[in-house]
Amino acid sequence: MKTTGGTDAQKRRAGESAAAAVEDGDVVGLGTGSTAAYAIRAIGRAVDSGLDVRGVPTSFGARALARDHGVPIVELDAVCGPDSPGIDLAIDGADQVVLGDDSNDGTIDGSATDGSATGEAETDGAGNASGALIKGGGAAHAREKVVDAAADRFLVVVDPSKRTDALDADVPVEVLPEARTTAAAAIRDAGGEPALRRAERKDGPVVTDNGNLVLDCSFGRIADPDQLAETLATVPGVLEHGIFVDLADEIHVGTADGVTVRSV
C-alpha cells in the first residue's frame, strides 16, 4: 500500500536535513522506511567522524540498518526510565502529511541542510492541523508511535508526494491476530473498509515485528483525524493505528533542488 512517488534524491535530502539536527550526546529515535534510512546512514557517517550519539530503533529494519552503519543502539527502557536522559529527537518518515500550501515553508538549499530555516504552522480550512500524519506503510507504526511520541522533538522526513491538504490514504491498523474479524467489523461500523495486508514474498498476511496483523483501512477523506484516531484506539484488539496527530514538530520535505522545513 506504499503511496510514495518521490525520488531517491528527494528522500536523501529530507533524511540528511533532519540528521543535521542531531547534536553531540543526543539520543535519537531511528525511524523506519526508505526516507528515514537516509537519516540513519547520515548519522552513521557522523558517528564515523566522531559524533557521540545513541539510537533507539523503531523496527527490526531500523535496528539492522543502524548496526550496519555503526550507529550505537540503546534500548528504549534504558533511556526513558526514571532519571534517564530520554530521547532528544526522533527522525521518521510518513505515508502522508497534512501541510497545506507551501507559502510558509522555510527553504534550505541542497548543500546547506542545517535545519535552521523554518516556517509557521498552519491549519487548513477543514480543521486538519498541519503535521497530522498517516504512518505504517512499513507496518512499524506501533513502535514508531512509542518512540516518536517519547522524543522531545519529532522530525518527519518526506518527499513531496507525501504532502496533502487532508489525509485520505489507507490507515494501517495493527491488530491481534485473534481480533482481526471483530476489529474489522468495528472498523466497518466506524465507516472504514478494512483489508488484511498480504505479504508479497510469503503466502498469507504480513506479520508485524510484534507478531500481529495489519488491516489497511480506507476511510476516504478524513475530515477529523483526531476523532478517527480516538475511535480506532478504542476498538478491542487494536494494538495501534497509523494516525499520528499532535506529534510532529518539524516536517522536512526533500525537493528537486533542496529541502523545505515546516515547524508545526
Ligand SMILES: O=C(CO)[C@H](O)[C@H](O)COP(=O)(O)O
Ligand atoms: O511509517 C512508516 C513505516 O511503518 C514509514 O516511515 C513510511 O511508510 C514512509 O516510508 P518511506 O520513507 O519508505 O516512503
